[in-house]
Amino acid sequence: MNPASQRVRIHQRKDLPSLVKLDTSKLGRPWHKLPKLMNDSFDILDARLSIYFLKKLRVNAALKSMTFAIDQQYKNAQVFSTPYGNVAFVIDRILLLNILHDYYGLSKDSSHVAPDESLRVTKTEERLRSKLGQELTQLVICKETFGENLDIKVDYSTVISHWSWCITFTLEGYDHGSFTILLDHHHVDQMLAILRSPDAADSRAVKSVPLSPAQIERLFDSLPLKLSGRLASLNLTVAQISDIKPGDIIPIAINEPLPVFIGKEQIFEAAIVEDRSKLFLCDIYDKTTEKQYE
DSSP: OOHHHHTOOOOOGGGOOOOOOOOGGGTTSOGGGHHHHHHTTHHHHHHHHHHHHHHHHOOOOEEEEEEEEEEEEOSSOEEEEOSSOEEEEEEOHHHHHHHHHHHTTSOOOSSOOOOOTTSOOOHHHHHHHHHHHHHHHHHHSSHHHHSSOOOOEEOSSOOOOEEEEEEEEEEETOOSOOEEEEEOHHHHHHHHHHHHOTTHHHHHHHHOOOOOHHHHHHHHHTOOOOEEEOOBOOOOOHHHHHTOOTTOOOOOOBOSSEEEEETTEEEEEEEEEEETTEEEEEEEEEOOOOOOOO
16 A cells, blocks of 8 residues: 555544635735735825815824735625726724714713614714715725726625725724725735736836925815814912812813914914804914024
């Protein structure tokens, strides 16, 4: 008897070990380099996400991390079509509700509480989910990460549960939940084609043209800024603060005029007026001083 044949072990169906299925479509292909392709664009995605959340949703958020996975099952994902195939979007409900609450100013507690899963999904929640799905997917699948900008459309007719590659994003300022972009194998093939091109990175660098002064001015004018008004303030010593006990009443006075800041820099003063239960700023007085640069 051949000695080699004695070492062959046949597993019965009921006693199959935990085996990893070999996917021949991935053999010899640089799937392990896909995370680097995304991580190289981390700063770009971080800036775009920050501007998007601040400009569209009045929410302070930034990109915290990206994680990657191959061959994942997702049900009830928002599916979109592109000229290459299909992509999809999934967001944890805890993250969606916290963004929704911050958008309406309902809560800014850093320790967000997990939502009650028994609560019915509202129409407002569904609209925000659809809006985030299409716009965040369009933002992530861009020229820097995919090699070109794609026309992404909602696809209600396609049902897909298995996805070739997934990118999960977590956000600074939101400790719970994440959102995930899902790609089918057609889109992964396109990203791998970028990696196979020896001059891919160099060609993207060569094509980058310095912005003209007019373009820089337009970008500067469109930057979103958050104004903060200091409605009331009070100067206390350390001894006074240490003496404060539950139930104490601290008298304060509304600042008149009201100082308004961008970050820590005061830019103007203004008076506060009320109209129809809303507060407005008026009688604005510029407090900035022109700085001389050499």
